[in-house]
Amino acid sequence: MTARPGTSPGRSRTHARAIERRSAWAFVTPALFLLMLFLGVPALLALGLSFTNARLISPNAPEFTGLENYVRAFTSDPVFLRSLLNTFYFAAVVVPVQAGLGLALALLVNQRIRGVNIFRTVFFLPVVTSMVVVSILWTFMYQEDGLINSMLSRMTGGLVEGTAWLQQPSTAMPAIIILSVWQGVGFHMVIWLAGLQTIPAELYEAATVDGAGAWQRFRNVTWPGLRPTLVFVLVTITIAAFGLFVQIDVMTRGGPLDSTTTIIFHAVRKGFREQEVGYGAALSLIFFVLVLIVSLIQRRLTRENT
Structure with missing residues (x-):
């Protein structure tokens, strides 16, 4: 200029x-x-409401109660403590399984073979399907006379009897975990695939010339090149896992015996269905702080390993 x-x-x-x-x-x-x-x-409104006893529909004006809602959550609300454990259980299983399976699918569809785009589309289709629709369909599949039990019966010659997967405390959460992994793995497959395609082909050619096998190429070329992608994948899966709500709301309503109740579901139930807006706001802020802390720790650990 x-x-x-x-x-x-x-x-x-x-x-x-x-x-x-x-x-x-x-x-x-x-x-x-x-x-x-x-x-x-x-x-800011949720922060202010969390220090009051506000109700959704009440003739009485909200009163300032200080930290009473937060103390109540950790001392006199066993459902919240159960929802906390359920949320951590869900995240502890979904995060590594979905990340690992997404990477495996990305490596599979990264091959230069005919028709690979068809497989990419098939694996990604569940992602663009509404979670509400997916949850309703899987609810029918999980019924005692549903498709899953019918397949198990045929495959084992009738040795395995069907069970109502969503009505048993021991199987309800694992059933939702399987559904969630199936629905979300395609998205992270695409993220891993994008990371794979940023690795220069010259590095693979040099490794091949040096006599490196498939595992050595993955360990010394692919995995170091994917570490920035790893941070993004782990953080996004963790946030989504802690925000588990739609599947619970559609399929189990938190049951049976609160075995599938999560923090978000409990906060929505308290804030809107039971009209305890102040307490629901406090639960939401606890959830926000929890996710923030876990994400920061996760990001710090993955950065230290890069």
Whole structure:
């Protein structure tokens, strides 16, 4: 950019930077406004409500109760403690299984073979299907006379008798875990696949020339190149796993015997169905802090290993 007559080059550059800053703020301001309106304001309102005894429909005005809702959650609400354990159990299983299976599928569909795009589409189809629809279909499949029990009976010659998978405390959560992994693995397959395609082919060629086998190429070339992708995959799966709600709401309603109740489901049930808005807001904030802490720890650990 040439300076105008009578102006120094330094002043011209300063003026150009000022114009760029104003342009940047002009583009960013609408997004910031919407972010504050639909995220910041509700978060502040939830924070304020969590210190009150507000109810959804009540003739009495909300009263400030301090930390009473938070103390209640950890001392006198056994369902919350059970939901906390259920949420950690679900995340502890889903995160490694879904990440590992997604990587395996990505390695499979990354091959240069005819018709590979068909397999990519088939593996990704559950992701674009509504979770509500998927949950309803799998509910029918999990019934005592459903498709899964019929297949088990045929495969074992009638030796395995069917069970109502969603009506037994010991099988309800594993059944939901299988559904969740099946529905979400395609998305992370695509993320892994994108990471695989950023690794230079020259590295594989050099490893092959050096006599490296398939496992050595994966260990020394593929896996180091995928470590930035690993951080993203683990954080996104963890956040989604802790936010488990739709499957529970559609399939089990938290039962049987609260064996599938999660933090989000319990917060929604308390805040809207039982109309304890203040207590529900406190549970939501506990969930937010919990996810934030786990994500930061996870990110720190994965960064230390890179």
